[in-house]
Amino acid sequence: MTAPVDLRSDTVTKPSAAMRQAMAEAEVGDDVLDGDPTTRRLEARIAGLLGTEDALFFPSGTQANQTGIALLTRPGTELLLEANAHLVHYEMAGLAALWGVQIRPIATPDGLVTPELVRGALRPASPHVPRSSALVVENTHNAAGGRVLGPDAFDGVVQAARAAGVGVHLDGARLWNAAAAAQVPPARLARGADTVMVSVSKGLGCPVGSCLGFPKDLRPRAWEIRKRLGGGMRQSGILAAAALYALDHNLPRIGEDHANARRFAELLSDCGTVRPWIPETNIVMLDLVRETDSPETVTPRLAQAGVLVAPWGPRRLRAVTHLDVGRGEVERAARIIVETLR
Numbered sequence: 001m002t003a004p005v006d007l008r009s010d011t012v013t014k015p016s017a018a019m020r021q022a023m024a025e026a027e028v029g030d031d032v033l034d035g036d037p038t039t040r041r042l043e044a045r046i047a048g049l050l051g052t053e054d055a056l057f058f059p060s061g062t063q064a065n066q067t068g069i070a071l072l073t074r075p076g077t078e079l080l081l082e083a084n085a086h087l088v089h090y091e092m093a094g095l096a097a098l099w100g101v102q103i104r105p106i107a108t109p110d111g112l113v114t115p116e117l118v119r120g121a122l123r124p125a126s127p128h129v130p131r132s133s134a135l136v137v138e139n140t141h142n143a144a145g146g147r148v149l150g151p152d153a154f155d156g157v158v159q160a161a162r163a164a165g166v167g168v169h170l171d172g173a174r175l176w177n178a179a180a181a182a183q184v185p186p187a188r189l190a191r192g193a194d195t196v197m198v199s200v201s202k203g204l205g206c207p208v209g210s211c212l213g214f215p216k217d218l219r220p221r222a223w224e225i226r227k228r229l230g231g232g233m234r235q236s237g238i239l240a241a242a243a244l245y246a247l248d249h250n251l252p253r254i255g256e257d258h259a260n261a262r263r264f265a266e267l268l269s270d271c272g273t274v275r276p277w278i279p280e281t282n283i284v285m286l287d288l289v290r291e292t293d294s295p296e297t298v299t300p301r302l303a304q305a306g307v308l309v310a311p312w313g314p315r316r317l318r319a320v321t322h323l324d325v326g327r328g329e330v331e332r333a334a335r336i337i338v339e340t341l342r
Contacts (some may be wrong), residue, residue: 004310005333010174010257010282010322013205019245026241030234031057032227040239042244049247050172050196051187052213056222057240058231059200061173061210066094067225068195068212069134072167075100077133080121080161083107084143085138086171098229102130111144112153113137115160122164134167139189140174140181143312146261146283148178150190158192168192173199173210177281180255203254203282205244205323230278250323258284260321260330263311267334273341274317286317286337298341306341307333 006012013022029036039057047055048336058064065087073079079095081087083105089097095101105119106113113135123129137157140146149157161168170193172178172186179186187298190196196213200206216220224231233239258281265284273293277285288298295311302309312318321330 007337022245028235028237032232036237039240042240050213053216064212072134081136111141115156118160146281147284217272261342
């Protein structure tokens with residue numbers, strides 16, 4: 001039986017044989033006691049790619065995000081971020097539970113914050129309202145269909161935050177995709193941010209892991225927060241080796257995922273039952289056209305037919321291309337969707 005085309009996320013990828021070999025051969029130590037040499041190499045490599053002075057390896061992007069917020073905020077302050085950001089919806093209210101930070105959501109039509117929107121969200125100084133401590137920018141923006149905030153636009157947002165004395169955290173879980181789409185190095189899209197999170201378990205195909213970039217003097221504090229959150233790992237070089245392999249072999253081909261996403265959307269453009277968004281990166285949102293269809297009824301039918309997609313709201317599905325699905329598979333997935341929902 002033909003395996004289903006799994007488009008639920010770019011986290012479903014399996015380590016290749018070559019990546020597993022790199023993991024098996026990794027030089028390791030105890031990263032909590034005296035350091036792991038392969039993990040140190042990965043952190044230095046990531047810092048170089050992001051243009052930050054230092055970086056720290058984490059088990060997950062959520063933990064790295066939360067650490068970045070802890071570094072930039074204080075309890076009782078406000079965190080400015082786009083209203084549908086990952087930190088708002090998908091991190092279990094960690095901002096409130098862990099750091100006592102209130103969110104100040106910025107509504108946008110497309111998931112992309114602007115300098116004007118940032119300035120409009122900043123409260124005038126007053127003894128009666130909370131002070132803003134930091135701004136979060138998500139790039140690419142997951143819930144907005146993988147939209148990219150370009151380098152000039154990001155510069156403007158950073159400048160607006162700086163003028164108000166507000167720190168900037170970049171949630172760059174898919175920053176690799178944003179950089180490829182914008183045709184700039186990742187460091188160009190991180191310029192001016194205080195803390196930068198990047199994931200290696202999404203577009204790069206690693207089994208687990210993320211990194212947080214920051215100024216060198218924040219490393220002791222970041223290490224302390226990670227330890228408190230249970231993120232200290234022992235022979236983490238086994239995981240870091242997968243990331244180093246991915247940076248060498250999987251990062252250069254990430255644009256193929258974007259091309260496959262465009263092809264997938266193109267094949268569905270004339271479908272009368274779903275309306276695809278035009279993708280900028282590797283995420284394709286599919287809006288259901290018929291009132292009788294819903295994600296709860298459609299996703300099981302598609303799964304049975306051989307395509308796995310994710311429900312994404314009351315009338316929407318999400319499909320994500322990745323290195324484990326090639327051009328032929330996304331074309332097959334599109335045909336199955338057309339035939340199944342006809």
